[in-house]
Amino acid sequence: MEVTTAQTAAASGLWHNNSVLVQITGLSPLLALTTTATTALGLGLATALVTVSACITCSLLRAWLPEQWRLVYYLAIVAFFTTVIGLILEMSFYPLHRQLGIYLPLICANGAILLRMETFSRHHRLLPSLQDALATALGFLWLIVLLGALRELTAYGTVFAHLDLLKPGRVDQYAEPGSASFRFSVLQPGALIILGLLVAGLNLLNRRRSATKTVAAANLVRIKRVRVTGRP
Amino acid sequence: MLWVIAACIPAIITATWFFGYGMLLNILQCGFWAALLETIVARLRRQVWNGLLRDNSALVSAILLGISLPPGSVWWLVLLGMVFALLVAKHAFGGLGHNPFNPAMCGYVMLLLSFPLQMTAWHIPMAEIRYDPLFSPLQFESLTTSIALAFPFLAPGPVADFRAVADGLVMATPLIEQKLAGNSAVFAALDSGNSLFSRSSGTGWELINLGFLLGGLLLLFRKIISWHIPVSVIAAVAVMSILFYSDKSMNVVGSTYLHLFGSATMIGAFFIATDPVSAATTPVGKIVYGLLIGGVIYWIRVWGSYLDAVAFAVLVGNFCAPLIDQLTLPRIYGHYRRTGPWK
Numbered sequence: 001m002e003v004t005t006a007q008t009a010a011a012s013g014l015w016h017n018n019s020v021l022v023q024i025t026g027l028s029p030l031l032a033l034t035t036t037a038t039t040a041l042g043l044g045l046a047t048a049l050v051t052v053s054a055c056i057t058c059s060l061l062r063a064w065l066p067e068q069w070r071l072v073y074y075l076a077i078v079a080f081f082t083t084v085i086g087l088i089l090e091m092s093f094y095p096l097h098r099q100l101g102i103y104l105p106l107i108c109a110n111g112a113i114l115l116r117m118e119t120f121s122r123h124h125r126l127l128p129s130l131q132d133a134l135a136t137a138l139g140f141l142w143l144i145v146l147l148g149a150l151r152e153l154t155a156y157g158t159v160f161a162h163l164d165l166l167k168p169g170r171v172d173q174y175a176e177p178g179s180a181s182f183r184f185s186v187l188q189p190g191a192l193i194i195l196g197l198l199v200a201g202l203n204l205l206n207r208r209r210s211a212t213k214t215v216a217a218a219n220l221v222r223i224k225r226v227r228v229t230g231r232p
Numbered sequence: 233m234l235w236v237i238a239a240c241i242p243a244i245i246t247a248t249w250f251f252g253y254g255m256l257l258n259i260l261q262c263g264f265w266a267a268l269l270e271t272i273v274a275r276l277r278r279q280v281w282n283g284l285l286r287d288n289s290a291l292v293s294a295i296l297l298g299i300s301l302p303p304g305s306v307w308w309l310v311l312l313g314m315v316f317a318l319l320v321a322k323h324a325f326g327g328l329g330h331n332p333f334n335p336a337m338c339g340y341v342m343l344l345l346s347f348p349l350q351m352t353a354w355h356i357p358m359a360e361i362r363y364d365p366l367f368s369p370l371q372f373e374s375l376t377t378s379i380a381l382a383f384p385f386l387a388p389g390p391v392a393d394f395r396a397v398a399d400g401l402v403m404a405t406p407l408i409e410q411k412l413a414g415n416s417a418v419f420a421a422l423d424s425g426n427s428l429f430s431r432s433s434g435t436g437w438e439l440i441n442l443g444f445l446l447g448g449l450l451l452l453f454r455k456i457i458s459w460h461i462p463v464s465v466i467a468a469v470a471v472m473s474i475l476f477y478s479d480k481s482m483n484v485v486g487s488t489y490l491h492l493f494g495s496a497t498m499i500g501a502f503f504i505a506t507d508p509v510s511a512a513t514t515p516v517g518k519i520v521y522g523l524l525i526g527g528v529i530y531w532i533r534v535w536g537s538y539l540d541a542v543a544f545a546v547l548v549g550n551f552c553a554p555l556i557d558q559l560t561l562p563r564i565y566g567h568y569r570r571t572g573p574w575k
Contacts, residue, residue: 183346197324200324
């Protein structure tokens, strides 16, 4: 079967090169805002929008980006789109904007976006950049929503309890989540541990998949003993 | 490891005497869950079913956690603590010998952060509220109360929520009522002629600490632990509390005696901080590690928001232990100078 570049990009962004599970980038909003699935979805969508538009812009402007100052230009591009998204959210989705707080402006310091612009968008034309950015953004989105759902489920016993937060509306229509029955998963250590378990699950799946292919080859590989104690 | 368990026995007996069967029940439960979880992990790792139980380290973790939990804890609380201690804090890092943190204290801190209400309610089955001299704390009635508190589904009638009965069944730890415990309750009991072992004289915590001191001395005598860590932990707590002691602020920061014997310092110094896997290992490093733990214990107790700080302090020490080891590498036999990055 012919594997197209779009499929490769999708598989890479969603799974093999997932910005969270494999690269472990962009963790601070991920850990701070995934206490409920709804805020996670909100932040994931905002980050996805910024990622796609910033990568497209970077790809379009790639001929004019000066080599030495490209990081400044990346930050300016991302900051521009972050500000636009932030203003739109503040105007129409004020409850969500209030929940996201400081982490919405912090999207412009998200390492995953800068990494995509640096390694991919500035070398490629519009369409491949769009595919790559979409895959990265969706990879971030599904993981942040999964983490948010897991944390909300373990802490409050609900999933997407405050979904009306995503609708345009007034702030007084939104009820704060009550006290958690399992407070550990609301705290940052709990988030890190759940993320660690997810990464372990990913590694387990990958190992299972590759083990079936290379079980014969693995038997031939001699294990080299490495001295692990003391200085080499 | 069996000697560590043996060294816990005096303190466990004292604690059971003062807090009722709930204490024993906690320890038994923890041991049961530990055995079950270790068997499951052995199965997952394709080992013999009791392969992980033979070194008794899971049993020590279970006993330490069981002593730390308030008596009369519900079974799921105990199970959750053991799951976190053994599966997440120990086996997720690669099993015994690879865990950077003390498993029992990880489980305790997780429970304390998640369930602060349940973890600070020290039940006393029906005894503290009755000052009947003939009433024995270990009679059958308090056993049924403890079982009903631990396993609500076994109780014949509906069990009152522990928050509803809390007023009658709770005794604050001495750090809470440090105004009263500023002087020794043991000496007060001796002076006033009360029995040292009657529960109304409030000597429970001090006797439990003396029990841990006794057990710790046994461990030292058997050369299971070295003197460096316990001595430096106790020294740091003592020096800090002497340094900041004054008559006027005693009600706020507590006396030296309270910090040493009215709290969890002894179990922390002798049993928890000396965990051979997660502690520092070089001789100088052990002293630095102990001083750090003792300092943090006092620091969090007095200037932090938590009442007792042994678990947090031990985790902080565990964080720093690899760095301490790296910085305090001893001179290797046959070499003139110390090796390592800081020569």
